[in-house]
Amino acid sequence: MTEPTEQMHPKGKLPSLGLALLPVVLTLLILGLQIFYYGDFAPHIPLAIGIALTGLLGNYLGISWADVREGIFRVIHVSMPSLAILMVVGMLIGIWIGAGTVPTLIYYGLNILSPQIFLVAAMLICAVISVSLGTSWGTVGTVGLALVGIGAGFGIPLVWTAGAVVSGAFFGDKLSP
Numbered sequence: 573m574t575e576p577t578e579q580m581h582p583k584g585k586l587p588s589l590g591l592a593l594l595p596v597v598l599t600l601l602i603l604g605l606q607i608f609y610y611g612d613f614a615p616h617i618p619l620a621i622g623i624a625l626t627g628l629l630g631n632y633l634g635i636s637w638a639d640v641r642e643g644i645f646r647v648i649h650v651s652m653p654s655l656a657i658l659m660v661v662g663m664l665i666g667i668w669i670g671a672g673t674v675p676t677l678i679y680y681g682l683n684i685l686s687p688q689i690f691l692v693a694a695m696l697i698c699a700v701i702s703v704s705l706g707t708s709w710g711t712v713g714t715v716g717l718a719l720v721g722i723g724a725g726f727g728i729p730l731v732w733t734a735g736a737v738v739s740g741a742f743f744g745d746k747l748s749p
Contacts, residue, residue: 703744
């Protein structure tokens with residue numbers, strides 16, 4: 573019987589799951605220490621330490637720093653469209669709140685909707701908005717915020733309102749072209 577051989581990657585050997593998760597776990601622990609013990613919310617130092625730990629792990633596995641850096645940049649490149657959407661949604665939410673759109677929606681929603689049909693209406697409104705916008709995040713952050721205010725005004729439990737908003741938003745997002 574032959575001994576099992578280590579899996580090899582063209583640029584070095586592949587780590588086990590535990591070894592691959594080690595830099596992530598250590599980075600999260602350092603970040604938690606910084607936030608909860610020192611009260612500092614800046615993530616820069618823990619992230620830099622995590623990158624250094626990843627580089628050291630790559631070196632241990634025979635992967636050069638250039639290859640580790642290339643992998644980091646590839647992940648950043650892939651995540652940029654999602655980050656851009658989140659930034660635009662954040663700006664849209666701020667603009668709607670600053671312009672008075674959300675309070676206006678709450679005012680008219682309390683006058684037009686009734687508590688008996690509110691949850692169904694909230695889900696349908698979010699589904700329609702999400703289909704038309706193509707973003708569940710944008711729907712939840714804009715119309716969903718107003719619907720939570722309307723639900724609170726009707727005395728409907730927050731978890732029910734949030735369930736209707738999220739269900740409608742993600743339903744519409746999945747149907748959106």
